[in-house]
Amino acid sequence: MTHNDLQATTLHHRIAHLPVDEAGYYGRFGGAYIPEILYSNVERLKQAYHRYADDPEFNAQYERLLRDYVGRPSPLYRADRLSQHYATNIYLKREDLNHTGAHKINNAIGSVLLAQRMGKHRIIAETGAGQHGVATATVCALMGLECVVYMGATDVARQRPNVERMKMLGATVVPVTSGNATLKDATNEAIRDWCCHPDTTFYVIGSTVGPHPYPEMVARFQSVISREMQSQLLGQTGRDYPDAVIACVGGGSNAAGAFYYFIDRPEVRLIAAEAGGKGVDSGETAATIQKGTEGIIHGARTLVMQTSDGQITEPYSISAGLDYPGIGPLHAHLAQTGREEVIAINDDEALRSAYLLTSLEGIIPALESAHALGVLDHVKFLPDDVVVVNLSGRGDKDMETYLSQKEKGKSQKY
Numbered sequence: 001m002t003h004n005d006l007q008a009t010t011l012h013h014r015i016a017h018l019p020v021d022e023a024g025y026y027g028r029f030g031g032a033y034i035p036e037i038l039y040s041n042v043e044r045l046k047q048a049y050h051r052y053a054d055d056p057e058f059n060a061q062y063e064r065l066l067r068d069y070v071g072r073p074s075p076l077y078r079a080d081r082l083s084q085h086y087a088t089n090i091y092l093k094r095e096d097l098n099h100t101g102a103h104k105i106n107n108a109i110g111s112v113l114l115a116q117r118m119g120k121h122r123i124i125a126e127t128g129a130g131q132h133g134v135a136t137a138t139v140c141a142l143m144g145l146e147c148v149v150y151m152g153a154t155d156v157a158r159q160r161p162n163v164e165r166m167k168m169l170g171a172t173v174v175p176v177t178s179g180n181a182t183l184k185d186a187t188n189e190a191i192r193d194w195c196c197h198p199d200t201t202f203y204v205i206g207s208t209v210g211p212h213p214y215p216e217m218v219a220r221f222q223s224v225i226s227r228e229m230q231s232q233l234l235g236q237t238g239r240d241y242p243d244a245v246i247a248c249v250g251g252g253s254n255a256a257g258a259f260y261y262f263i264d265r266p267e268v269r270l271i272a273a274e275a276g277g278k279g280v281d282s283g284e285t286a287a288t289i290q291k292g293t294e295g296i297i298h299g300a301r302t303l304v305m306q307t308s309d310g311q312i313t314e315p316y317s318i319s320a321g322l323d324y325p326g327i328g329p330l331h332a333h334l335a336q337t338g339r340e341e342v343i344a345i346n347d348d349e350a351l352r353s354a355y356l357l358t359s360l361e362g363i364i365p366a367l368e369s370a371h372a373l374g375v376l377d378h379v380k381f382l383p384d385d386v387v388v389v390n391l392s393g394r395g396d397k398d399m400e401t402y403l404s405q406k407e408k409g410k411s412q413k414y
């Protein structure tokens with residue numbers, strides 16, 4: 001049994017910059033399709049979120065940790081040699097310089113602070129590449145909370161350094177062997193755990209997915225990215241908005257944060273890079289916006305990669321963080337209404353872009369972020385354009401993949 005009647009409660013608070021209604025719908029996408037057993041849990045989360053979203057004390061603590069613990073604001077760096085290569089002005093929003101190496105920590109801090117306010121002592125999370133697991137385990141260590149991370153067994157094998165980090169941070173890592181043993185399966189397992197421990201446990205979701213209010217809440221915790229961009233752009237270019245913002249989308253949280261304050265500014269192009277895998281029509285892809293059809297996954301109505309009778313299709317991407325068969329409802333909506341442009345970047349294109357950034361700028365990007373960089377080969381910008389690429393994470397976790405691909409592709413030039 002699923003139901004979707006969360007709109008009954010009063011709403012104390014509206015988010016100005018997201019096209020979301022009180023029931024968590026972004027156009028036709030979103031909502032909260034959850035089993036009965038989770039209903040009161042999701043309801044309590046929603047109440048706590050609305051209570052603390054504008055609470056000065058909560059926000060002061062959140063902002064202080066972002067500044068002193070994460071190291072924010074993250075720099076906005078004009079990449080001169082990359083700009084020259086593409087004959088335009090490219091700025092990198094350096095989320096890779098955050099503590100733990102990606103944007104995930106912004107949300108982990110906000111969510112765990114909320115869990116603490118709600119009196120929960122046990123935190124669970126799902127993780128793909130391991131970045132969200134590491135971020136959550138990190139904040140749990142900081143706050144002295146128990147942490148259990150579900151991770152597909154395939155990802156446990158291909159993201160070993162992050163598994164070791166989570167363990168050192170005191171988290172229990174549970175390898176999940178169902179399905180493809182990747183992110184979707186880890187998420188299923190985390191939801192199952194939440195159903196079994198609804199009173200003690202807070203589920204920290206790592207992207208703008210899941211039932212309302214998660215997509216809105218996670219976008220809000222990530223919105224600091226575009227908030228900082230505005231003042232940084234103003235200082236560096238004399239204008240508080242760019243001509244385009246480019247971000248990769250797995251579930252869509254770094255993109256949601258990078259787009260947030262520009263969604264209602266039509267002069268800013270919003271460009272989402274999804275994972276093409278071996279090609280959008282190869283059958284081995286994670287290009288959910290282009291290949292997905294409407295369905296329900298992990299508590300939200302959105303675009304889902306599925307067969308005609310509703311069986312989820314296994315996605316594929318070289319990048320564990322983009323290997324997800326759904327997409328956050330915000331992006332499904334922005335893409336459907338034409339506000340957001342969507343470009344699929346294939347494995348080989350992402351690899352080439354990663355090597356290009358490394359050789360020109362001395363920055364090794366996460367494989368996920370390399371998909372955003374891949375857009376620069378697809379879209380021709382003007383010499384005066386200001387283009388911000390959200391560099392969602394650093395490449396340390398991907399070294400094995402980079403080196404093995406380089407071996408394989410010796411004849412090709414990456």
Ligand SMILES: *Cc1c(COP(=O)(O)O)cnc(C)c1O
Nearest residue numbers: 131207250251252253254368393
């Ligand atoms: C997790 C991750 C992503 C994908 O998740 P979104 O929610 O789509 O941002 C992208 N980049 C990095 C570095 C990640 O760790």
